[in-house]
Every structure is written in C-alpha cells, then in structure tokens.
Amino acid sequence: MPWATYSAAIRQALEEEMRRDPSVFVLGEDVGVMGGVFGVTEGLLAHFGAQRVLDTPISENGIVGAALGAAMVGMRPVVEIMFGDFLGCAGDQIINQVAKARYMSGGKARVSMVIRVTTGAPGAAAAQHSQSPEAWFLNVPGLKIAAPATPYDAKGLLKTAIRGEDPVIFFEHKRLYATKGELPDEEVTVPFGVARVARSGDDLTIVAISGMLPLALEAAEVLSTEGISCEVIDPRTLVPLDNSSIIRSVRKTGRVLIAYEGHQRGGVGAELAALIAEEALEYLDAPVKRVAARNVPIPYAPEMERFVLPSTQDIITAARALVLS
Amino acid sequence: MGFDVELGLEWYRQMVLIRQFELRAIEERKKGLIPGFIHPYIGQEACAVGACAALAPDDVITSTHRGHGHLIAKGGDVRRMMAELAGRQTGYCGGKGGSLHMTDFELGILGANGIVAGGIPMAVGAALAFQLRGDRSSQGGLRVALAFFGDGATNQGAFHEALNLAGLWRLPVVFFCENNLYGEGTPQHKQAPITRLSQRAASYAMPGVTVDGNDVEAVYQATCQAVQRARAGDGPTFIEGLTYRYRGHYEGDPQVYRSRDEVAQWEARDPIPRWRQALLAQGVLPATLDDVERHVAALLEEAVALARSSPPPRPEDALEGVYGDTHDGRVF
Numbered sequence: 283m284p285w286a287t288y289s290a291a292i293r294q295a296l297e298e299e300m301r302r303d304p305s306v307f308v309l310g311e312d313v314g315v316m317g318g319v320f321g322v323t324e325g326l327l328a329h330f331g332a333q334r335v336l337d338t339p340i341s342e343n344g345i346v347g348a349a350l351g352a353a354m355v356g357m358r359p360v361v362e363i364m365f366g367d368f369l370g371c372a373g374d375q376i377i378n379q380v381a382k383a384r385y386m387s388g389g390k391a392r393v394s395m396v397i398r399v400t401t402g403a404p405g406a407a408a409a410q411h412s413q414s415p416e417a418w419f420l421n422v423p424g425l426k427i428a429a430p431a432t433p434y435d436a437k438g439l440l441k442t443a444i445r446g447e448d449p450v451i452f453f454e455h456k457r458l459y460a461t462k463g464e465l466p467d468e469e470v471t472v473p474f475g476v477a478r479v480a481r482s483g484d485d486l487t488i489v490a491i492s493g494m495l496p497l498a499l500e501a502a503e504v505l506s507t508e509g510i511s512c513e514v515i516d517p518r519t520l521v522p523l524d525n526s527s528i529i530r531s532v533r534k535t536g537r538v539l540i541a542y543e544g545h546q547r548g549g550v551g552a553e554l555a556a557l558i559a560e561e562a563l564e565y566l567d568a569p570v571k572r573v574a575a576r577n578v579p580i581p582y583a584p585e586m587e588r589f590v591l592p593s594t595q596d597i598i599t600a601a602r603a604l605v606l607s
Numbered sequence: 608m609g610f611d612v613e614l615g616l617e618w619y620r621q622m623v624l625i626r627q628f629e630l631r632a633i634e635e636r637k638k639g640l641i642p643g644f645i646h647p648y649i650g651q652e653a654c655a656v657g658a659c660a661a662l663a664p665d666d667v668i669t670s671t672h673r674g675h676g677h678l679i680a681k682g683g684d685v686r687r688m689m690a691e692l693a694g695r696q697t698g699y700c701g702g703k704g705g706s707l708h709m710t711d712f713e714l715g716i717l718g719a720n721g722i723v724a725g726g727i728p729m730a731v732g733a734a735l736a737f738q739l740r741g742d743r744s745s746q747g748g749l750r751v752a753l754a755f756f757g758d759g760a761t762n763q764g765a766f767h768e769a770l771n772l773a774g775l776w777r778l779p780v781v782f783f784c785e786n787n788l789y790g791e792g793t794p795q796h797k798q799a800p801i802t803r804l805s806q807r808a809a810s811y812a813m814p815g816v817t818v819d820g821n822d823v824e825a826v827y828q829a830t831c832q833a834v835q836r837a838r839a840g841d842g843p844t845f846i847e848g849l850t851y852r853y854r855g856h857y858e859g860d861p862q863v864y865r866s867r868d869e870v871a872q873w874e875a876r877d878p879i880p881r882w883r884q885a886l887l888a889q890g891v892l893p894a895t896l897d898d899v900e901r902h903v904a905a906l907l908e909e910a911v912a913l914a915r916s917s918p919p920p921r922p923e924d925a926l927e928g929v930y931g932d933t934h935d936g937r938v939f
Contacts, residue, residue, distance in 0.1 A: 307739065333739055339775065344768025347728020351752070352736040354717050354729065355667065374765065378722050379729065386708035387718060388700030389928025423929055426938065447931025475934035522937035 286465040288458045291433035292322050292398075294465075295440035296360065300330055303358060306444055309336035309345055310362030310398075319364050320400060320459055342371035346397065350380050350449075353395040358444055363399040366415045366453065372397075380449045381424030396443045396450045401429070402493045402543050403591055404456040409579035412587075414544035416491070416520060419451055420553055426450040426474060427520040431495035433463040435518050438472030446474070455493035455543075475522030479531070483513035485605050487531040487538040490516055491550055494541040494573075494592065501597035510605050520550060528554065529561050536567035537604045541597055546574035568607045571600050610824055615886055618660060618823050620899045622652040622879050624906070625676040628685050631907050632675070632692055633858050640914060641692045643705045648676035650821075650853040653878035654785045655680035655755070657826025658846075661834045662753060663746045667715035667733050669726030669754045672707055673785075673852070674719030677755050682714045689910035695917035702920040703928060723756065723790075724763035727782070730754035731769045734780035734837075748838025749779040753830075756783070759790025761804050770845070774811030777842030781833040782808075784847045785820060791856045792864040808845035820848025821878040824885070851876075 286294070300306045308323060308330075314337040317324030327335040338345045342363055349359035363369060369376060376397070383391040403412035419425050426448050430436040436454065443450040480495060481502050490498035495516050502512035513531050517524055532538045538558055540551035551572035558570055576590045629647050636645060648655070651673070659668070659680035670677040679685060683699075691698025691709055699709045707721040717733065720726040733752040736742070742750040760766050761784060773780050784805075790798045801807075808815025814836075818829045826848055833844035851873035855862045883896060930938050 339768075339771060341768040341772065343765050344728050344731070344772050347725075347765060347769065348732035348735055348772060351669075351717065351729035351732020351734075352739075353732070354712070355733045355736045357736045357739070359732075374722055374725060375728060379720075379725055383718065384931065385929050386700060386704045387710040387712075388698075388703045390700075390710060390712055391718075392931060394931075426930070473934075475937040522934040524937065 283464040283466055285462050286433050288433045288436050288461050288463070289320065289322050291437035291465055292440055292454060293324065293326070295437045295444070296323065296326060297329065299441055299444045300326070300334060305356060306358045306360065307334045307336065308360045308362065309338050309349065311338055311340055311364055313337060313362050318362060320456065322454070322459070323362065342368050343375050346372040346375040347379060349395050350375060350383065350393060353393045354383070354391055358394045360396045360398060360444060363397055365411050366399050366401045367410045367413045369399060369415055369418070376419070376425070377422050381422045384448070385424055392447055393449045394447055396440070396452050398452045398454060400456050401453040402455040402457055403580055403587065406582055406584055406587065408582040412580035414492070414542070414575070416453055417544050417549045420520060420550065424449070425521065427453070428474065428518070429453045429492040429520055430518060431455070431458060431490070431492055431516050433461070433465050434470060435472050435478070437465060438470045439474070439518060441471045442474055453492060457493050461496065472518065474519045475524050477515050477517045477524035477527040479513065479527070480516050481512065481514040483511035483535070485511045485535055485537065486513070486601055487535045488512050488514045488597065488601070489528060489538065489540045489554055490514055491542040493543055497594045498541050498597055500594045501601065504598055505601055510601060512601065525557060525561070529558070532558055532562045533565040536565055538566070539571045539573060539597065539600055539604060541573045541592060543575055543592060545577050546572055547577045549574050568604045571604055573597050573600050612886070612889055612891060614660070615889065616891065616895070616899065618656050619882055619886060619896065620903065621656045621680055622823065622882060623900055624685065624903045625652045625655065625679045626879060627903050627907055628679060628688070629675055631911065632689065635911060636858065642694055643692070645692070645706055645858045646673040646856060647852065647854040647858055648673050650873065650877070651785055651787060651850045652676055653823035653826055653882070654783065654820045654848040654850055657823040658753060658755070658783050658830045660827050661830035662751065663744050665715060665745050666751045666753065667717050667730070668752070669717050669730040670719040671723065671726065671756055672719065672721055673757065674709065674755070675706070678709055678711070678716055678719065681716050683709070683711055683716060685906060686910040686913045689914040690917050693914035694919065695914055696920050697913060697917040701924065724760035724765035727754045727756055727760065727766050727769040730780055731773050731778060734773065734778040735776065737779055738776070744838060746838070749840060751779045751781060751834050751837045753781040753783055755785065757790065758784060758786040758788065758795050758804055759798065761807055762790070762798055770807070770811040773843040774813050777840065779837035779840070780843045781830065781837060782843060782845045783830070784845065785850055786847050787850050787852045789856065789864065792860070794864065803847070805845055805847040813843045813845055815845040815847070817847040817849060820850030821876050821881065823878060823882050
C-alpha cells in the first residue's frame with residue numbers, strides 16, 4: 283500500500299473534496315500564496331484559483347463568522363485557524379453562533395463547515411502556540427470534534443467532515459504533520475464516532491488522543507517486553523464519541539490510562555474518566571489514571587517544556603504502577 | 608415627494624404591524640403567555656421597513672436582539688413569531704429560540720441574534736458566497752446581504768473584522784446601523800469617541816451615510832443606493848439611521864439613564880404618524896389608513912390565538928435539532 287504523510291493526506295482530502303463539490307472552498311490566514319504556515323494547503327491556490335482558496339486578514343472571529351454565513355446560504359467552507367490557541371479569538375462565533383445556529387433555529391440551519399486547526403506543542407513555542415484546546419469545545423453542544431492521529435484517519439475524517447451536515451472542529455497535531463502512514467489510492471472515508479483499536483492487549487487499556495497515539499504505541503511496545511500487554515484505543519472523534527468501544531476494552535482489561543496532551547484539569551481525560559466510572563466502575567481493578575500536561579501554561583525552555591508535557595516515559599511509568607497495583 | 612402610493616401604503620402597513628405586534632407582545636407577556644424577555648423595537652420601525660423595502664425577496668438579512676421589526680419587514684409571519692415568543696411548537700423555531708433567535712431561511716432571514724455584533728460576520732459570509740458563486744438577484748446584479756445592528760455593536764470587534772473583510776473584498780453587503788443613541792443603558796457619547804458613526808466606514812473604504820432613521824422614505828432611498836452599488840459589484844455601504852427607541856432596552860427596564868423630556872422630544876418625531884401625514888398629503892383617504900389598522904388588528908388576533916391554542920413542545924423535544932447527523936445518538 284502507498285504511504286503518505288499526515289500533512290499530504292489532509293491536502294489530498296481537501297483537493298478531492300474541492301474537485302467533487304464546487305461549494306467547498308478554503309479560507310484562512312496565509313492558506314493561499316504561502317500554502318499555509320504548516321504547508322498543508324500548498325498547491326491548492328494554483329490548482330483551484332483565488333475564488334476557492336482565500337487568503338484572509340488576521341481576523342479569526344470575522345472569518346469563522348463569514349464561513350458560518352456562507353454555510354447558511356449553501357456553501358461548505360473549510361476555515362484554517364493557524365493555531366488552536368487562536369480559537370479564543372473566534373470564541374463568540376464558534377461558541378455562540380456556529381455551534382448553536384441549527385438548534386436556535388429549531389433545526390433548520392444547515393451549518394456544514396469545518397474549522398481545521400492545529401493542536402499540540404511543536405517544541406519551544408511557549409504558552410500561546412502550544413496548547414491542546416480540544417476540551418474547551420467538549421463543553422459546547424452543537425460542535426463535532428475530530429482529532430485524527432494517522433494519515434489515513436486524517437484524510438478519511440476530513441472528507442467525512444466536509445461532506446457532513448454539522449460544524450466540525452478538526453484538530454491536526456503539529457508533530458504529526460511529517461509522520462507517515464499507509465494511505466490507499468482509492469477513496470478513503472472514516473465515519474465519525476467509531477474508535478480504532480490501534481493495538482490489542484489484555485492487561486491495560488490506553489486511550490490515546492491525537493498526538494499521544496504514537497507515544498502510547500511506543501510505550502506499549504516497551505511494556506510488552508516487560509510482559510505487560512496493552513490495548514491502545516484511539517477514539518478518533520471526541521464528539522461523537524465511541525463510548526462502547528472504550529467501555530468494552532476497559533471491561534476486558536480492568537485497567538485504563540488516558541493519555542492526552544491538553545492540561546490535565548477539566549481535560550478530555552476527565553470526561554472519559556467520568557464515563558468509565560459511570561459505565562464500568564465494577565470492572566476496574568485499579569483507579570483510572572490520566573497522563574496529561576501539568577496544570578501550568580506551556581513554558582518555552584525545552585527543559586521546562588519536557589517536564590510539563592506528557593511523555594512516553596510518563597505513560598510507561600503510569601502503566602507499570604497500574605498493572606502492579 | 609412623489610412616491611408610489613401603493614408602496615407607501617405597504618410601508619405604513621408594515622410599520623403599524625411592527626408597532627402593534629410589539630405592543631401586543633408586551634401585553635401578552637404581562638398576562639403570562641410569553642415567558643422570556645423582549646427588547647422592543649418601538650420607535651425604530653422606519654429603519655426596518657425602509658431598508659427591507661430596498662431588498663429583493665432572495666436577498667438576505669441578519670438581525671439583532673431587537674429584531675422583531677426586521678423580521679416583519681422582510682416578510683416574517685407574525686403568527687409564527689407570536690407562537691415562538693410563547694415558546695410553542697408552531698413558532699418559528701419550535702420554541703427553541705424565542706425572541707432572540709427567530710429565523711426564516713425561505714424569506715432570507717438568517718437569524719436574530721443575542722450577541723450585538725454577532726450577525727454582522729454572517730452577513731459578510733453570505734455576501735461572500737453570493738460573490739464567489741456569482742448569485743444573480745431577481746432584480747438583476749448580485750444578490751445582497753444586509754446586516755442590521757445597533758450603535759452599541761460598532762464597538763465590538765466582530766463589527767470591525769466584518770467591515771474590514773467586506774471592504775477588502777468589495778462584497779455585496781449593506782451595513783445598516785440603527786443608532787438609537789443608547790447601548791443598553793449607556794449613552795453613545797460614553798461608548799464611542801465619535802458622534803457620527805458613519806465615519807467608521809472610511810476606515811474600510813466604503814461610503815458611510817447618515818440618514819433620518821425616522822423617515823421611512825429617506826431610509827428607503829439611502830438603502831436603494833447602497834443595494835445598487837452592491838448589485839453592481841461596487842462593494843459595501845455603511846448606513847447610519849438616526850432613530851430612538853421609545854421603550855427601555857428590555858421591557859421592564861427602569862430607564863434611569865434618560866429623561867422623560869428626552870423621550871417626549873423623540874416621540875414628536877414618531878415615524879408612524881409622520882408617514883400617515885405624508886400619505887394623507889398625497890391624497891390617501893383616512894378611511895384607507897383605518898382599514899390598514901383594522902387589518903393589522905385582525906392579524907394580531909389570529910397570531911395570539913395561534914400562540915394560545917398551539918401545544919407547548921414536549922420536554923424531550925429539547926434533544927432534537929442539535930445536529931443534522933447524530934451518529935445514532937453518539938453525539939450526546
């Protein structure tokens with residue numbers, strides 16, 4: 283099977299959907315001439331022209347709102363927001379307008395739009411360019427949240443998001459852009475709300491979100507040499523969430539560790555831990571464990587940043603403690 | 608003046624309908640039919656009616672928290688509006704939106720809004736779609752989006768981001784600012800360092816005009832010019848309509864921030880009696896205008912009757928309509 287990078291997979295999804303449907307267009311800061319700060323939209327301007335690939339001013343709230351208005355009259359905009367941290371600038375439009383437009387109108391508004399945005403710490407980017415803000419939006423009904431961790435899922439989920447009926451915040455992890463994975467030449471779509479078992483195991487479930495997946499798989503490999511068998515689950519979308527796959531795995535292993543790069547407090551792991559407590563408490567042989575960023579802003583200096591962010595070693599250490607408990 | 612009398616009568620009908628709709632809604636709220644709050648539009652009717660008269664049915668508007676007038680002027684059905692205020696199944700949003708969120712996509716009403724500048728970027732986005740697709744209006748030229756908002760909204764970031772995009776891309780959009788001199792309870796001079804808000808247009812390379820917002824014909828003429836520019840591909844216009852709301856920011860507002868005298872001065876410039884006089888001067892018979900008022904009263908009886916007789920939503924209806932696709936319920 284052919285291989286592609288995560289970045290190229292996303293670009294392919296955009297190209298294919300733009301070719302398939304003239305109502306799909308891309309807008310964002312530096313997405314055209316520059317091809318995106320991370321190079322994801324490279325070549326799209328040359329291919330589709332300035333009517334389909336719009337360089338915008340630095341106006342996150344304005345462009346998200348404009349995308350919403352365009353969606354309301356039948357377009358399928360794909361907005362790129364350069365850094366997840368900047369979603370705060372578009373807070374009103376995302377939280378009060380985009381998320382609620384369908385509901386407030388009694389179900390009439392179709393808001394088919396995707397906000398592509400980067401997440402995670404790329405290294406020494408400090409507190410306003412390193413956050414993993416997925417959990418900010420878990421608390422806002424009306425949004426869907428995708429967090430792919432492989433090229434295949436990035437392409438397949440983005441195509442599903444663009445064709446869908448609802449607004450999606452599509453989190454692309456910066457450290458994953460250059461990673462490679464299998465990607466077939468034929469059509470790839472991935473349904474929302476279906477988790478992927480990335481590795482099967484019996485002793486411990488690791489639920490790994492976005493950029494934590496490669497770290498979790500690496501940890502599982504190390505742990506296997508110690509006789510600890512890990513099942514690694516990637517939910518792929520956080521809303522909708524494939525509760526049943528997670529619960530099924532936890533019931534099998536009796537131990538669960540949730541690995542996510544966002545801040546630990548009030549994070550994705552808190553929601554998953556609550557879900558597991560509600561639906562599988564009696565199956566647990568050990569407390570639920572969260573491996574996440576410490577509850578401080580992401581610092582700049584590499585020594586401090588490494589200390590704050592969750593690592594492969596953190597997963598290994600936590601997993602050993604869980605299994606030996 | 609020499610306006611078309613039929614058109615003038617229709618404007619009169621709409622202005623009376625807006626005013627009477629709101630007076631009736633306020634009354635029904637006191638009686639308990641309407642559970643939520645209302646931001647009355649009373650006094651500003653000439654803005655909505657004059658501006659919407661310049662639009663074609665396939666043009667779109669975005670509205671505000673003070674939006675009943677805009678909806679009615681764009682053709683909104685007062686029966687479904689009253690039912691929505693009452694929170695009933697037959698309301699525009701099935702009881703999910705209330706006063707702040709009424710929409711009718713078939714009439715090009717993209718929604719009232721609870722955030723003062725929240726709808727302005729949406730209007731810009733609709734105009735962007737019209738420009739990208741080259742959507743033609745039934746009146747020739749491009750389809751147009753018109754954003755209604757108040758003076759208070761011009762101090763929010765969304766306003767400036769949206770006008771910047773519209774000016775930059777020369778979008779077919781009209782920004783209609785109803786300057787009623789107060790942002791909630793704070794007078795305009797304490798909210799902005801300029802008096803003429805139409806000056807803001809200059810920063811975004813679009814014409815800014817100020818009109819008497821209590822003169823329906825002046826509003827109509829100004830908006831027609833703006834719409835023509837937009838249809839021709841010449842870009843956006845900012846219109847400031849000078850007007851005044853006769854009631855509080857919300858119904859029940861004690862209005863400690865202004866004097867009775869000030870309100871009385873503006874009441875002397877009420878757009879409805881003023882337009883009635885203009886029609887009489889054109890030879891329209893008083894009986895014709897009385898007929899209009901009778902027709903409006905009958906329609907509002909129907910509206911209240913529908914609101915009263917319609918069933919309330921089932922509590923569990925609250926779970927519907929969040930998403931177009933719920934993935935077998937996994938979104939909850």
